[in-house]
Amino acid sequence: xxxxxxxxxxxxxxxxxxxxxxxxxxxxxxxxxxxxxxxxxxxxxxxxxxxxxxxxxxxxxxxxxxxxxxxxxxxxxxxxxxxxxxxxxxxxxxxxxxxxxxxxxxxxxxxxxxxxxxxxxxxxxxxxxxxxxxxxxxxxxxxxxxxxxxxxxxxxxxxxxxxxxxxxxxxxxxxxxxxxxxxxxxxxxxxx
Amino acid sequence: xxxxxxxxxxxxxxxxxxxxxxxxxxxxxxxxxxxxxxxxxxxxxxxxxxxxxxxxxxxxxxxxxxxxxxxxxxxxxxxxxxxxxxxxxxxxxxxxxxxxxxxxxxxxxxxxxxxxxxxxxxxxxxxxxxxxxxxxxxxxxxxxxxxxxxxxxxxxxxxxxxxxxxxxxxxxxxxxxxxxxxxxxxxxxxxxxxxxxxxxx
Numbered sequence: 001x002x003x004x005x006x007x008x009x010x011x012x013x014x015x016x017x018x019x020x021x022x023x024x025x026x027x028x029x030x031x032x033x034x035x036x037x038x039x040x041x042x043x044x045x046x047x048x049x050x051x052x053x054x055x056x057x058x059x060x061x062x063x064x065x066x067x068x069x070x071x072x073x074x075x076x077x078x079x080x081x082x083x084x085x086x087x088x089x090x091x092x093x094x095x096x097x098x099x100x101x102x103x104x105x106x107x108x109x110x111x112x113x114x115x116x117x118x119x120x121x122x123x124x125x126x127x128x129x130x131x132x133x134x135x136x137x138x139x140x141x142x143x144x145x146x147x148x149x150x151x152x153x154x155x156x157x158x159x160x161x162x163x164x165x166x167x168x169x170x171x172x173x174x175x176x177x178x179x180x181x182x183x184x185x186x187x188x189x190x191x192x
Numbered sequence: 193x194x195x196x197x198x199x200x201x202x203x204x205x206x207x208x209x210x211x212x213x214x215x216x217x218x219x220x221x222x223x224x225x226x227x228x229x230x231x232x233x234x235x236x237x238x239x240x241x242x243x244x245x246x247x248x249x250x251x252x253x254x255x256x257x258x259x260x261x262x263x264x265x266x267x268x269x270x271x272x273x274x275x276x277x278x279x280x281x282x283x284x285x286x287x288x289x290x291x292x293x294x295x296x297x298x299x300x301x302x303x304x305x306x307x308x309x310x311x312x313x314x315x316x317x318x319x320x321x322x323x324x325x326x327x328x329x330x331x332x333x334x335x336x337x338x339x340x341x342x343x344x345x346x347x348x349x350x351x352x353x354x355x356x357x358x359x360x361x362x363x364x365x366x367x368x369x370x371x372x373x374x375x376x377x378x379x380x381x382x383x384x385x386x387x388x389x390x391x392x393x
Contacts, residue, residue, distance in 0.1 A: 011374075011375045011378060011379075039382075042382050042385075043378060043379070043382055046331075046378055046381045046382045046385065047350070047378060049327060049328065049331045050331070050335075050346070050349075050350030050351060050378075050381075051350050051351045051352075051353065052328075052351065053233070053237075053328065053331070053332070053350065053351050054233075054328070055229040055230060055232070055233045056229075056232060056233055056236055056242075056245075058228050058229055058232050058246075059246065062224075062228050062232070062246070062249075062250070063221055063224040063225045063228060065250060066224050066228075066250050066253045066254065067217075067220070067221050067224065069250065069254055070217075070220070070254060070257050071257070071258065
């Protein structure tokens with residue numbers, strides 16, 4: 001083994017993470033090479049010194065000060081707030097869905113009130129399906145985001161808003177796409 | 193604040209977290225007392241400022257409390273706590289522009305460039321036998337002179353022997369980067385301590 005290779009493997013050797021074959025090779029080299037042995041010994045001293053760094057003194061009242069500065073609300077109550085937020089999300093999604101339906105009915109014209117019942121049923125069915133998918137997607141993304149961004153609160157909130165708006169836009173776009181199916185079929189039957 | 197649980201010392205962290213989330217506020221005091229020493233030590237060596245370290249450590253425990261409902265039990269509590277402590281320390285350094293980027297750039301502490309010359313060239317008593325206490329002081333100074341991007345990884349590894357995988361999880365860095373930086377940081381310490389370290393086995 002060359003010195004360059006040995007020096008590259010020295011720290012893995014100190015960490016005891018080398019494969020047996022590499023370990024045998026470097027140990028053999030260290031036995032023969034004064035320079036690499038000295039390098040390894042110094043690195044070992046540094047590592048040992050790092051592992052023995054003492055903990056500094058912590059003021060006696062440190063924990064008491066932390067506890068005194070904690071918000072009154074318990075984390076579990078934050079959890080309840082989390083549920084409340086999800087409730088608001090569901091309510092907002094439902095409101096958005098109903099608003100989308102209102103828009104569709106208005107664009108179809110007042111003369112199709114009767115005909116709207118069928119599209120309404122169809123759109124409710126479609127909307128429910130889309131909403132379920134959108135909610136599932138939001139929940140998945142939020143769950144992943146809340147783990148990935150567990151520390152910083154605001155990015156998760158921002159992501160939440162972006163995902164919600166995009167999911168909602170997709171829902172409306174999908175409903176608009178199905179509008180001709182809902183609006184034209186009853187009209188044709190009405191004209192006949 | 194005292195615990196209601198006489199066997200608190202043997203209760204796992206994750207169980208204490210569960211108790212806190214069930215409304216047992218005192219369980220959090222046990223967690224704070226259990227980890228305060230290591231967290232203060234880590235933060236103090238990161239920010240190189242005793243008073244600031246206590247503030248940042250306190251902020252760490254308060255942030256952990258505020259976000260405890262998001263703690264995922266599949267993680268170790270300490271991994272999560274060190275993630276918060278590390279981020280808080282980095283934020284503190286960033287706010288004070290104490291973040292040199294690499295081992296090759298000039299290192300500034302309190303507005304002054306830190307020498308990279310080996311300690312033995314700076315000390316008149318270089319060849320004297322150093323006590324363990326003196327060696328520790330030199331080591332602390334050498335750690336403080338490392339760029340924070342290397343210091344954080346080194347201090348997550350030592351003391352305590354945290355695995356490279358866990359450090360990668362805490363810092364969100366690739367495993368290869370973690371190992372490479374820790375190796376380079378140890379090498380930099382060895383070079384800085386120079387001949388203070390005996391060369392023979």
